[in-house]
Amino acid sequence: MTDPRYATAEEVAVVRERVAKMEGGHDNLRGDMQDLNRQFSDFRRDITHEVQENAIQTQQKISEMNDRSSQRDGEISERLARIEGGMKLTSWVTMTFIVLATGLLGWGQIGDAAWSFCKRAFGYGP
Template identity: 60%
Template sequence: MPPAPVGPGDTPVRCATVEDLARVRERLAKVEGGHDNLRDGLNTLSVQFADLRRDLTRAVADNAAQTRREIMGRVDDLTDTATARDTEISARLARIEGGLKLTSWVSMTFIVLATGLLGWGQVGDAVWSLCRRALGYGP
């Protein structure tokens, strides 16, 4: 009896032989082995990626810490420099202020002495003039 038609093209049904089944099983075993190899490779890649991510994270954190230390060192240096400048400027201003106080004191002393001497000079002239009149020597 001829094979029964199976579809629109009326293609006859073909039966597999034991050899065909052996080849299919062999191919299936190869595919499953390849799948296992791919899964193992993906697991290995996943572990390597996790290690890489951990190492990169650690390297970035270490670099950030080093950068922070360098920046803080520079800030400390700038602060020390500014403090030294402030101290120097304060010392200079104190010396200038002391010089101005001394100059002011000397000027005031001179003015007081000059005013006093001029005042005593006028007093002396007035007494001299009075004495001359009293003794009859003057106008």
């Protein structure tokens, strides 16, 4: 077996220096990680806030669009109701004139037939 070798004071100082550097680097990494976590939390909070504001604005715009759409639907329904009423009136007037004209023509034919009958019956015509 070989005899154990002991480190010199210089070697121990070098090792201690390296360990101190590593510990310092570790502390720096820990600090950087904490900074990154804090920045990420701030970023997440800001993004969440912006998304919520955008959602509220979008809901307001959708509500406004629905209101405008409902108003337009009401206006269109009123116009269609007026058009329908006009069409019903036109149809009623047309049917009334057709019935009157048919009736007048029918009475005219009845009158002509009665006149012809009277002329023959009382000898006024051929």
